[in-house]
Amino acid sequence: MALKVEIHLKENVRPFSPTPHSLRNYKLSQIDQIEGTNYTSMLFFYNSAGAHHHDYDELKQSLSKTLSVFYPVAGRVKDGMTIECNDEGVDFVRANVTNYDLSDLFRICTVDHLRQLLPFDPYPMDFDPSQPMLGVQVNKFRCGGTALAICIWHGVADAAAIGGFVQTWSAINRGEGGGGGNLVVDATAIFPPALNFDFSAPTSAAARLVKSNQGKYSKKRFVFRKEEIERMRDEYILPDRRRPSSVEALSAFLWAAVIRANQNAKMHILILFTDLRKRLNPPFQSMCLGNILYLTAARWMSDGPGGVTAHSLVGKIREAIMKVTGEHVSKIEAPGGLTTEMEKIAAFGVDKIKFFIISSLCGFPFHELNFGWGKPIWFLAAPFNVMDGANLYKTGDGGIEAIIGLTPQVMSILNKDKKFIVRVSCIRTMTSELFNLPSKY
Structure with a gap:
């Protein structure tokens, strides 16, 4: 039986602190350009057992503070070599799964079910520079459990960078601060970008490959x-x-x-x-x-x-x-x-x-990502x-x-x-x- 996922709120979350004008342009390296044809999607599943209350308003607020540390994530693609760090923000979606508990999902889960928990298609057919760098969908199940799904544009983050982002986010949500050191760097000296790069063709090619x-x-x-x-x-x-x-x-x-x-x-x-x-x-x-x-x-x-x-x-x-x-x-x-x-x-x-x-x-x-809700009972990079x-x-x-x-x-x-x-x-x-x-x- 299909999941009944009801979207009841979609919000735009901006950085807690405005990005300084001197940091307005974030340079993309050649590897960023190559990877930036799709979104990396990850899902974290949390039980509602014990005293772990899943406060989604708090989660949204800590996301805003995290975006101040990883400020390019809240920007938009300016051209094939640059992200404009304009604080336009990211998508934050709240959804209810009305016909399943988490235990039911684990028993009958399909890839199609997983797709329904994501904020958007990780393999879009067309490149849209106005699309947010990040989408978050918080899926609440009947049992009170949560599936936290993220889609982050690969052109701005590999697995290590995503790890830095979610660990900073979870630490802030636990009230422990986060984001020590300079986590935004310029890699173009190592991988000089290709000039006049156009994301449109590789984006559609990657989507066709996956879907075909x-x-x-x-x-x-x-x-x-x-x-x-x-x-x-x-x-x-x-x-x-x-x-x-x-x-x-x-x-x-x-x-x-x-x-x-x-x-x-x-x-x-x-x-x-x-x-x-x-x-x-x-x-x-x-x-x-x-x-x-x-x-x-x-x-x-x-x-x-x-x-x-x-x-x-x-x-x-x-x-x-x-x-x-x-x-x-x-x-x-x-x-x-x-x-x-x-x-x-x-x-x-x-x-x-x-x-x-x-x-x-x-x-x-x-597998240890703790937002104050305990460790996830399962983690998956959507396959x-x-x-x-x-x-x-x-x-x-x-x-x-x-x-x-x-x-x-x-x-x-x-x-x-x-x-x-x-x-x-x-x-x-x-x-x-x-x-x-x-x-x-």
Whole structure:
């Protein structure tokens, strides 16, 4: 049965303090331009148990104070290189889910249900410069529980920046202040913007890609317990005899399973997102605004069935991550640098290459985001675009959940892979179909 989500109030929230005229123009970097074709959507689910009263007026007031710290979020796109920090504000929507409790939603939840909880479409077909950088929708359920949904324009914030924003917001809402240090930086010296950039074409292209692939990919949620992750770390010792991180170990495990399910490809490439903030000289604030990230790749050449193991891949993953430094990025960004890298890949023939993309949010404590209501009982970065890839999130008990999107044929092979399935503690189908959560929810 469809959710009955009734919008009863939509407000404009402006910064608590006006932005100084000297900060009127916020410069977009080239990575901001590339990423700024859609919105990142996240949902946080909170129970109404105990003394945790969900005060939405208070939430709106603390959002206003947070916008004074992250003032570009309250602005509008001026042109392809600039956000005008004009304090026009963000959308704050209040809605009631009239036919379900939170427990009901977790039992029958679908991707379509999740979309209804968002303030607007994260993949608009047309670029609208008057659209707010941020939309918030507070969904109140019959039981008194809350689903807090945010959509933030990717051109102004990557995962680390969103983490900084929501942690500052939640701290202010708890009465603890927030926003220490300079969280608005200029990254254009590292990634000079492309001149005369037009967001219209990439915006519509991204939306068409996501919407044309709806139903063509099978998406499932796989949960790995903390104990299993630790066993992987013990087994997949790196060449320098150190243990890999939890994300490195799980990434190697997932990539090995996907390679086994795609034996026809000659070359396999794993794409990883790497946060540059602490790798630059001088380093940036750990959760400053913008897209201060870079893509890195690990490669594996197929040598026949049974030739790949997670242990053989984890060193390649660590090497790919560690090589991403400010110096490396400068070389790639230099004229001809990226072209040379692409030519190396293209030499193998695109039809013989299989890409797999892993995006990890495990380094950000989204699962602990406390507005004074207690920790969320579940957190999700809405998974509408997971195609030939995996999104990784921490669970409240120290494990990791992976939402994986593969073609039905490859997913079917993965489901029969005993080396893979034996390590999984929970599997749930997720499509425009059913998306169940573990029984503990």
